[in-house]
Amino acid sequence: MKPQPYRCPLGKMQPQTTDLDAVKEAGWREQHILVVNEADERLDFVEREIVRRIGERLYGRKRNG
Template sequence: MKIPAPRYPSPLGRAQPIPMDIERTKRDGWQNNHLLVISSSDARLDFLEQQLIERIGNRLYGSKSKGGKIG
């Protein structure tokens, strides 16, 4: 009976990153540091909430056409 030689895992296997749970990272950021990361096009927001996010973003950082606000 022929026994195959044992295969050793590639040392490159350890270099593979562990996938990040982005929603968990956002939740932890809010709960621990009060940092909010949200897209104005998030499907969980209704129309008025999306508009509010847009207005806040534009006021703090300027619209795409105007560039960012300094100061």
């Protein structure tokens, strides 16, 4: 039997990175919640404009400052 490698206790304190795109995808697939940035380069101009208009309709215009 191989000896277990030493595991530093500080390893538990390192933050785990979260794959935000995976979280967004799961939210859409499981709960039909869509999180999208209006500046997402995967969207064309019309799609970005639609996202912007929906956001403004639901939450108002962007605040300056």
